[in-house]
Amino acid sequence: xxxxxTDTLLSMVPTIETYSIDESFLNxxxxxxxxxxxxxxxLRERVRRWVGIPTCxxxxxxxxxxxxxxxxxxxxxxxxxxxxxxxxxxxxxxxSTVPVDEVWGIGAASAxxxxxxxxxxxxxxxxxxxxxxxxxMTVTGGRTVYELRGISCLPxxxxxxxxxxxxxxxxxxxxxxTWREMREAIASYxxxxxxxxxxxxxxxxxxxxxxxxxxxxxxxxYSNGASARFAETTNDTGEVVALAxxxxxxxxxxxxxxxxxxxxxxxLLPETIGQPALWGDLDRERRERAWKAMxxxxxxxxxxxxxxxxxxxxxxxxxxxxxxxxxxWTTRWDELPRVRSH
Numbered sequence: 001x002x003x004x005x006t007d008t009l010l011s012m013v014p015t016i017e018t019y020s021i022d023e024s025f026l027n028x029x030x031x032x033x034x035x036x037x038x039x040x041x042x043l044r045e046r047v048r049r050w051v052g053i054p055t056c057x058x059x060x061x062x063x064x065x066x067x068x069x070x071x072x073x074x075x076x077x078x079x080x081x082x083x084x085x086x087x088x089x090x091x092x093x094x095x096s097t098v099p100v101d102e103v104w105g106i107g108a109a110s111a112x113x114x115x116x117x118x119x120x121x122x123x124x125x126x127x128x129x130x131x132x133x134x135x136x137m138t139v140t141g142g143r144t145v146y147e148l149r150g151i152s153c154l155p156x157x158x159x160x161x162x163x164x165x166x167x168x169x170x171x172x173x174x175x176x177x178t179w180r181e182m183r184e185a186i187a188s189y190x191x192x193x194x195x196x197x198x199x200x201x202x203x204x205x206x207x208x209x210x211x212x213x214x215x216x217x218x219x220x221x222y223s224n225g226a227s228a229r230f231a232e233t234t235n236d237t238g239e240v241v242a243l244a245x246x247x248x249x250x251x252x253x254x255x256x257x258x259x260x261x262x263x264x265x266x267x268l269l270p271e272t273i274g275q276p277a278l279w280g281d282l283d284r285e286r287r288e289r290a291w292k293a294m295x296x297x298x299x300x301x302x303x304x305x306x307x308x309x310x311x312x313x314x315x316x317x318x319x320x321x322x323x324x325x326x327x328x329w330t331t332r333w334d335e336l337p338r339v340r341s342h
Contacts (some may be wrong), residue, residue, distance in 0.1 A: 001330055004051045012043055017156040025063055027156055033086075040082045041061055052330065060085040064147035064153045067104040068095065068122055088150065095123035095148065105144055110137045122148060166200075168192045169262025172318045175214075176258040182211065183245055184312030189263045190237075190244035191311055197235035197265065205233050205267035209238065209247040214259040222258075224251045233269050236284075237291050240265075241310060 002021045009016055015027035026043075028036050040057040049057050059071025065085050067174035072094060074084035085091050102110035103122050113136050119125050125133070143153045168189040176182050186209060197203060209226030226247045230302035232240065242261055297306045302313055312318075327335045 001051065001053065001112040003033055005047055005053060005055070008047050008050050009043060012039065012046065015156065024067065025156055028059070029289070036086075037082065037084050040084075041080075044214050055081070057082045058085070059083070059268075060091075062143055062147040062152045063152045064104050065091070065150065068098055068148075071098065071102050073260045091150070092123065093125060096121050100125050103144065103148070106137075107216045110141070115139070120203050126300040165176065166193050166198070166202075166204075166265040167262060167270060169264075171260045171262065172258065173320050174317045176261075176318050177207055177208040177256070178250070179252050180256075181312075181316070182248060182252060182258060182261060183320045184310065184316060185261050185318050186244050186248040186263070187308060187310040188312065189261065191243040193265050194235050194237040194262045194291070195298075197240075197268070197271075198291060198295060201271050202268040203233040203235045203271040204240070204265040205229060205269065206265070207243055207247070208264040209244050209261070210264075210265060211248065211258055213253055213256050219257050220255075222253055223257045224253075226251055226268075235271060235272075235291075236287055237294075237308065238287065241308060245310070 002018075005022075006016065006018055006024060009026060013026045015030075019025055028039065031039055036059060040059055041056075043057050044057050047053055056070050056073040058066045058071070058073055059082070060066040060069045066283065069083040069085040069275040072085075073079045075083055083094075084330065085094065094180075098121060100106055100114055100119055100121055101108065105127060106114070106125070112127075114120075114125065118130075125145060128145055130142040130145045134143045137144075146153050168191065170185075172185070190207075195236060206227060208225060208227040210223070212223035213219055215221055228243055228247055230243065234240065248261070272336050278332050294306045298304065301331055306310075327337070328337060329337055
């Protein structure tokens with residue numbers, strides 16, 4: 001749904017920073033001033049019409065002010081979902097009505113410090129000396145003051161930051177008591193981790209595998225984990241699965257009822273700058289084509305349509321059960337509600 005909202009915004013505004021799953025900053029600098037508010041209202045309506053999600057839009061010369069404007073648009077029905085804070089006169093009027101702890105970046109601790117010196121609203125913070133704000137809240141505080149004054153200190157980040165890590169962990173649908181089942185689970189999760197790395201165009205230097213029993217059912221307790229480095233940075237499913245399974249075999253102890261295992265990929269690098277191994281003999285290009293073909297088939301035909309043999313069957317007993325999951329009406333064609341009429 002987040003992707004569909006972003007695609008809808010991109011249909012009207014070419015420059016976007018996706019800030020979180022439900023927030024984006026849009027650069028409206030290429031539009032004429034008189035076009036901006038009508039554009040914002042059309043954006044809001046298009047998202048409602050195309051995706052079915054209600055949104056609010058805050059317009060302002062800085063990111064911090066745009067967040068404040070969005071807060072006002074949400075809380076006050078008279079703005080009909082769009083608040084424009086480009087005018088300094090409007091800002092002076094409205095910032096005095098916004099509590100300081102609603103300003104982006106001002107948490108409870110900072111709000112308490114500001115309250116001690118009489119700063120209660122966003123307008124109070126905007127008039128605070130930036131050096132005093134910096135002394136109270138580090139450099140972020142001084143930057144926030146300038147942003148509230150309409151001086152931009154936070155440009156749009158148009159490149160998604162490189163991910164620091166990827167984790168795939170699941171509780172089992174039924175306790176795992178054999179190494180064969182645990183090996184299948186580890187291989188399945190490692191496959192998913194490698195797929196995620198290729199999607200985000202990163203490669204791993206290090207992998208961590210853990211497993212543990214249930215601490216709350218009076219079974220004997222066991223928990224352990226191990227990590228290892230790859231010979232060279234990789235997002236190759238075969239290499240990730242092979243190393244993960246070796247680590248899992250080292251951790252495995254017979255006689256326990258395991259409730260969970262997981263794979264954590266750490267020390268990620270962009271896939272284009274990895275250091276190749278000195279004696280590497282794999283046909284990297286051929287393997288990369290094969291894994292990307294598998295990713296494409298699974299994206300088109302459904303997850304696990306094509307998978308490695310070691311990951312076990314689709315209906316393995318250890319797989320997490322989801323019988324009580326809510327229907328995914330907005331994202332799955334096969335789960336759309338059906339209506340019959342006679």
